[in-house]
Amino acid sequence: MVLPVVVVIAVLVLFPLAQGVFFTFTNINEGNIANPILDRPASYVSVGLDNYLKILSGDASYGAFWSTLVRTLVWTFGCVFFHYTIGLGLALLLNRQVRGRSVYRVLLILPWAVPAFISAFAWKYMFNAQYGIINQFLRFLGLDDPPVWLGQSDWALVAVIIVNVWLGVPFMMVALLGGLQSIPGDLYEAAEVDGATPWQRFRNVTLPGLRSVSSTVVLLGIIWTFNMFAIIYLITGPNPNTRILVTYAFERFFSGASRDFAVASTYGVLILSVLLVFAGVYRRALRKQGEVW
Amino acid sequence: MTVEAASVKVVQPEQVARRRPERLRKRTDRSRLASVGLHGALVVASLIAVFPVFWVLVTSFKPDAKAVETTPKLVNDSSLDNYVRILAGDKGDFLAWFGNSVLIALMTTVLAVFLSATTGYAASRFRFPGKRSLMLSFLVVQMFPFAVLIVPLYNILLVLGLQGTSMGLVLVYCTTAVPFCTYMLKGYFDTIPNDIDEAGRVDGLSPFGVFWRLVLPLARPGLAVTAFYAFLTAWGEVAFASAFLSAADESKTLAVGLQVFVQQNRTEWGHLAAASILVAIPAIIVFYLVQRFLVTGLASGAVKG
Numbered sequence: 402m403v404l405p406v407v408v409v410i411a412v413l414v415l416f417p418l419a420q421g422v423f424f425t426f427t428n429i430n431e432g433n434i435a436n437p438i439l440d441r442p443a444s445y446v447s448v449g450l451d452n453y454l455k456i457l458s459g460d461a462s463y464g465a466f467w468s469t470l471v472r473t474l475v476w477t478f479g480c481v482f483f484h485y486t487i488g489l490g491l492a493l494l495l496n497r498q499v500r501g502r503s504v505y506r507v508l509l510i511l512p513w514a515v516p517a518f519i520s521a522f523a524w525k526y527m528f529n530a531q532y533g534i535i536n537q538f539l540r541f542l543g544l545d546d547p548p549v550w551l552g553q554s555d556w557a558l559v560a561v562i563i564v565n566v567w568l569g570v571p572f573m574m575v576a577l578l579g580g581l582q583s584i585p586g587d588l589y590e591a592a593e594v595d596g597a598t599p600w601q602r603f604r605n606v607t608l609p610g611l612r613s614v615s616s617t618v619v620l621l622g623i624i625w626t627f628n629m630f631a632i633i634y635l636i637t638g639p640n641p642n643t644r645i646l647v648t649y650a651f652e653r654f655f656s657g658a659s660r661d662f663a664v665a666s667t668y669g670v671l672i673l674s675v676l677l678v679f680a681g682v683y684r685r686a687l688r689k690q691g692e693v694w
Numbered sequence: 695m696t697v698e699a700a701s702v703k704v705v706q707p708e709q710v711a712r713r714r715p716e717r718l719r720k721r722t723d724r725s726r727l728a729s730v731g732l733h734g735a736l737v738v739a740s741l742i743a744v745f746p747v748f749w750v751l752v753t754s755f756k757p758d759a760k761a762v763e764t765t766p767k768l769v770n771d772s773s774l775d776n777y778v779r780i781l782a783g784d785k786g787d788f789l790a791w792f793g794n795s796v797l798i799a800l801m802t803t804v805l806a807v808f809l810s811a812t813t814g815y816a817a818s819r820f821r822f823p824g825k826r827s828l829m830l831s832f833l834v835v836q837m838f839p840f841a842v843l844i845v846p847l848y849n850i851l852l853v854l855g856l857q858g859t860s861m862g863l864v865l866v867y868c869t870t871a872v873p874f875c876t877y878m879l880k881g882y883f884d885t886i887p888n889d890i891d892e893a894g895r896v897d898g899l900s901p902f903g904v905f906w907r908l909v910l911p912l913a914r915p916g917l918a919v920t921a922f923y924a925f926l927t928a929w930g931e932v933a934f935a936s937a938f939l940s941a942a943d944e945s946k947t948l949a950v951g952l953q954v955f956v957q958q959n960r961t962e963w964g965h966l967a968a969a970s971i972l973v974a975i976p977a978i979i980v981f982y983l984v985q986r987f988l989v990t991g992l993a994s995g996a997v998k999g
Contacts, residue, residue: 407828414838414869416850417842417849417850418842418843420845420850421843421845422842424845429845436852490735491736495736499733499736503986505736505739505740506989508744509740511744511747511978511981513981514974514977514981515747516926516929516949516973516974517930518932518952519750519930519970522952522956522966523967523970524746526749526753526961531762531764532761534749537765567746570743571743575988578989579990582989620833621836621874624836624837625836627839628837628840631932646839647839647840651844651933662845665845666845666846668839668842669840670842672839672842673838680834
């Protein structure tokens with residue numbers, strides 16, 4: 402029963418991955434790739450480590466790798482931090498006996514149900530500097546000069562982070578809510594009998610009880626956010642102030658007439674390497690705390 | 695018959711256990727002020743969650759010119775014109791895009807749920823060589839940025855003759871959806887006691903019969919989340935769709951097609967909003983069908999995963 406999946410994964414992930422790695426050592430682009438429709442053989446040549454050297458030198462015409470990496474990290478950890486804290490806060494509120502709990506739950510999960518590209522359009526509309534509802538609201542509050550959100554400044558990065566936080570909180574909330582519900586109530590009762598304050602109960606019962614859920618969803622969240630493409634690309638387009646590694650790779654893939662497949666692939670391999678290193682460190686850190694994972 | 699009885703008996707205590715935390719704090723325990731604060735926080739959060747969708751809905755009825763006024767009003771020359779013009783095909787072949795998206799999303803959902811259910815079950819119940827590394831590789835697959843896959847996949851689809859077709863996209867989406875779904879479903883299957891399988895075996899069911907007739911029905915919450923995730927993956931995906939589908943207007947999906955409303959200098963917000971609402975409806979229907987399973991389904995997957 403596993404066989405179909407193994408085959409699918411091998412054909413559609415491992416084989417392309419191997420090929421993608423191979424492309425990073427060539428100068429492949431739209432002009433020299435094999436094209437069965439035009440009946441044209443491949444004519445790209447090996448360039449050794451050239452692509453890597455150009456990118457890792459941090460050259461601006463190759464995407465200014467290091468500063469883009471820093472921006473990617475700001476984006477990733479900023480988003481995941483707010484996903485987790487807001488998600489946990491809402492999950493704690495929803496885990497109580499509240500009137501209309503299921504209504505709140507449906508409303509709060511709603512952002513997850515809306516396709517991401519629709520949300521992107523909606524927020525782009527709301528963030529517009531002149532007619533967007535957000536700046537209208539800020540002016541109404543007495544802020545005379547609200548920022549141009551999606552222009553060439555760091556406000557654009559703030560804006561896309563806000564959108565991604567809005568988008569990602571429901572998943573965290575639902576996962577953590579499930580985690581909260583699996584903590585046995587006896588533990589709370591015991592803690593209460595022992596005279597633990599609410600804060601102590603939260604620190605010593607809730608957080609340890611959520612450990613395994615948290616470690617999984619935080620890791621997944623980091624991986625997904627690191628590779629999140631649609632939101633940034635659809636809201637700000639190729640704006641260098643919101644450029645992260647993945648969007649730049651896509652720009653490269655699509656830029657101009659000669660789609661630069663080689664550099665796009667090289668970026669892909671570098672992204673994968675960063676994530677693998679991170680996951681390794683993360684796993685080791687968890688294991689040190691006695692987590693079997 | 696005996697099997698049914700066994701399954702009922704096993705599931706009940708689990709549900710009771712899940713409900714326990716709710717009993718913990720009774721409403722009477724809370725001061726009035728705390729109640730107000732609780733509801734206040736939830737109302738504010740719900741408003742933030744719902745407002746963008748509400749605002750798109752309001753905008754969808756306005757003409758393009760009224761949608762960009764500097765003093766927005768809730769209702770301004772509102773009518774159904776945007777919807778009528780989009781459905782009539784004035785702004786590109788909307789119905790064809792819609793059909794493509796539905797077809798691709800449904801095929802992805804069916805294929806992904808089937809593949810991940812069988813794999814997840816196998817990983818949960820059987821020992822086989824490479825099982826650990828298989829599960830680990832599913833996690834690693836999540837890390838593959840599409841940027842590294844997009845060129846070779848483009849190449850493969852070109853060679854297979856699937857470039858520009860829906861089937862090609864379905865296969866590509868499955869590679870994203872299947873690993874995560876398998877991971878979750880394995881966790882869910884782990885929470886279903888093995889006794890049920892054994893009881894089924896005793897009653898003379900084949901291994902596949904046990905899986906199909908006993909385990910799958912019990913795993914409905916997990917399957918619902920999986921289906922939801924797979925559907926949304928395919929319904930809302932932009933990058934692969936814009937890279938792989940042919941330029942012909944009638945072969946586009948919604949995610950690609952809708953970009954015609956966002957032109958270089960001018961965005962037709964009224965029309966875009968109306969189209970967005972039409973696109974969001976199927977996703978919200980799917981969401982509504984599965985939402986009551988989401989918490990249980992996702993939780994056990996993530997807890998045990």
